[in-house]
Amino acid sequence: MSLTIQEMARRSGFSEPTLRYYEKVGLLGVVGRDESSGHRRYGAATADRVVALACLRSAGMTVAGMRRYVDLLPLGNAAAAEQRDLFADQAERLADDIERLKSRLAYLRGKTRMWDARLRGDAVAERRAIEAVTLILEQFEP
Known part of the structure; x- marks a missing residue:
């Protein structure tokens, strides 16, 4: 799967500028690029993260809260209490x-x-x- 920024915006409910901002501030990790055009392409893992962030945002979580969530993800079970x-x-x-x-x-x-x-x-x-x-x-x- 590879989604364009327009497709990702429709799927997540985020605007294209919001997706660019979230990428810029590190919430999305590395967003792939089309080799010929340089346009963003959202792979399955990134698309899943965007959808999770959309859920958190719609529940009122701030960007700072989402950043904390994303920062804790690589720690796995060691960060379970903090995630909870x-x-x-x-x-x-x-x-x-x-x-x-x-x-x-x-x-x-x-x-x-x-x-x-x-x-x-x-x-x-x-x-x-x-x-x-x-x-x-x-x-x-x-």
Whole structure:
């Protein structure tokens, strides 16, 4: 397998400039080049790494976190505890993000119920929706 940068971008969801940047900062290792054109060609191992990095990035991991992950890979089992901690910490951050998103979703749904009640002329349902939205807003961090 040999993918062009366009194909790799489509497969991973990263933009071409992001792929170039990740190569530049050492996250991808050596990216092969087409001998005749000099264009990047992503082999199977590099493509697998890009897909793994895309997963980490979509889970909110920073470039620094991805760099730590990549730096620990060659250490194998000797870095197992550090890898576990890296992933556990990121999982906690993601769980916190999910809880914040759930609150925002509840807010949007509450506002939907409020406006729906207003459209129907249902003052009781509108008041309940406003009370629910107010409780949700109290949970938001400033």
